[in-house]
Amino acid sequence: MRPTVYDIAKDAGVSLATVDRVLNNRPGVREKTIQQVQDAIAKLGYVRDVAAANLARQRSYDFICVLPDSKSEFLAEVRAAIDEAAAGLSPDRTSISVREFPLDNTNKLIELLGEIQAEVPDGVAIMAPETPAVRDAVKRIMAAGTHVTPIISDLPSTDRSHFVGINNVGAGRTAAQLMGRFLDSKAATILVVAGSMVSTDHAERRTGFDETMCIAFPQHNVLPTLEAFDKAENVRERVGEALRHHPDISGIYSIGAGNQGLVSILHETGRAKDIIVVAHELTDCSRNALMSGTFDAVIAQNVGHIVRSAVRTLKAQTDNLQTIESQERIRTEIFIAENLS
Amino acid sequence: MRPTVYDIAKDAGVSLATVDRVLNNRPGVREKTIQQVQDAIAKLGYVRDVAAANLARQRSYDFICVLPDSKSEFLAEVRAAIDEAAAGLSPDRTSISVREFPLDNTNKLIELLGEIQAEVPDGVAIMAPETPAVRDAVKRIMAAGTHVTPIISDLPSTDRSHFVGINNVGAGRTAAQLMGRFLDSKAATILVVAGSMVSTDHAERRTGFDETMCIAFPQHNVLPTLEAFDKAENVRERVGEALRHHPDISGIYSIGAGNQGLVSILHETGRAKDIIVVAHELTDCSRNALMSGTFDAVIAQNVGHIVRSAVRTLKAQTDNLQTIESQERIRTEIFIAENLS
């Protein structure tokens, strides 16, 4: 039988009220008495029954998730993961509301962050580009007493205590290693398409990719990054153009979204099978492309895991608790046709 | 504000006692009244507060996990994952106790399963070879009212409602695809080392491996499976012997445990770098081997995820609830040096 507050009180030789004061950091207890109580807690191995506690204090967690309003498949997956997590979390008195901002209008984002700051929610999970204005707005939210954790794309300059997402430099290295191994060993030309180099995640991936390419496969020629702003139509056009200019391209690394455009241009030009393609994020499009052999590998992060991890992390922060470290590490996943779930 | 039983009572025009009778399937309520209550539940979107309910009914979950007593690194990881999960679960009134059986003595396992049957725990997670005697013992446990879910290695013949683990045929296919792509395209000889073909998981992996090898890389020569019973020393000896007999081996697929033996024989024979090795499970050994370039890819399953999923599944079964489908799907993970956490 797990010990309760009554057992602690008895063991420490104090009243229930005192135990309560100690447990909840209420004032008016002598240092000596606090120690007695804490000794008893340690001795009996007491752990607070969080469910009962939350029931009693009518605690509810309200979290806000800030996302770009992009209509990409990946962000749809992120939203779906949030909805799913929210559904499963309602019995735990936890609500997550999603707020979106237009990617092309930083002012709107700052405005939104100002509103959130005023609401003082328990926690905020945010996926946004890292600009000085964003950094300051996030810092203000934190100063107002709200815990903030960046997700997917990091905001290191905000001094966040946690980041929930993958190591994107490592992801780029992984892409390069697979690309290099899947290509013939003779010199090849490789095209890199990204969304925007202003996004921390995309920039980091490119860094990692170049790093490993340089060291492990120096014979290849990696072209400068095409920026396509995560839009399929842009990807289509710009890749089409690149293929015309460089008929010798035999590898494509797609860092961002808009993979539908990549798939269609590859099919149109009849290069779907012979060009090695490594892309990011598991979506319907990339999944199909893997199965049909158009894509050769996909580097992914489990968005469901990311969302749940963000919730756990924020909850732990608000309750001032520890999290299971290993459970919160987001792995960089590799998919090929054969291991699609 | 979430509706409570009081709201249901008011809306349905019945007393609290009646709502309680309906909610907990107690007898003495007319069909018509039951319907009224259920309509109110549906209308208000009532969901039972599981935490409060468990608190009130003093519910605790006691689960048993049955594992082989093997001292392999992988099983150590499994045990560690269970300990970690158990620690995090104690506030949820959930206990997991581990029972081990000697892999070489099926009678002991049957005996153990008999004991477990008599204890009637809430749920059992089991990793064991599938023999007729095991199947029957498991069926008896289930008949006694305990929910059973096989983990890691499936027991399809027990008619279990869930299996928590990866698709091992798919894992074998994944291994073959990576092996094929990492090898030169010219004909190669490939060695396959497994624990024992009696284990469902190992047998399935070999099946998947052969399948993809045959279809995608028919030029290669895949040798018959070496059985090494998951012991490093056996692996070492048998692989050493195989390397002497077949100096042309340029790929090794390690299906089971005992990778330390594989690593040492490869180093001793100076073949660590030139032979392509695909192995299973992420352990200290395989992680180091990846980083040093001795192993080229590792196929893994997240044991922490498996354990937590098994607990959620068993809990949902005992409470007669649904689980989040996507959260319970265990992915077949691929690791190379670059995406090691």
Added chain:
DNA sequence: GTATTTTTGAGTTACGTACATCATATTTTG
């Protein structure tokens, strides 16, 4: 040594649900 402040004790109510008892209302049976 008295007045004041600080610390502690004892007790109550609440959270949402489970479960039990006993009384009363409604329906069914003969």
Added chain:
DNA sequence: CAAAATATGATGTACGTAACTCAAAAATAC
């Protein structure tokens, strides 16, 4: 239509904790 059976209501206690009040005790100040 009365008796028996069944259905429902009213009420209380419990679970483990939080949060509050008020009184009493202990420590400190003057």
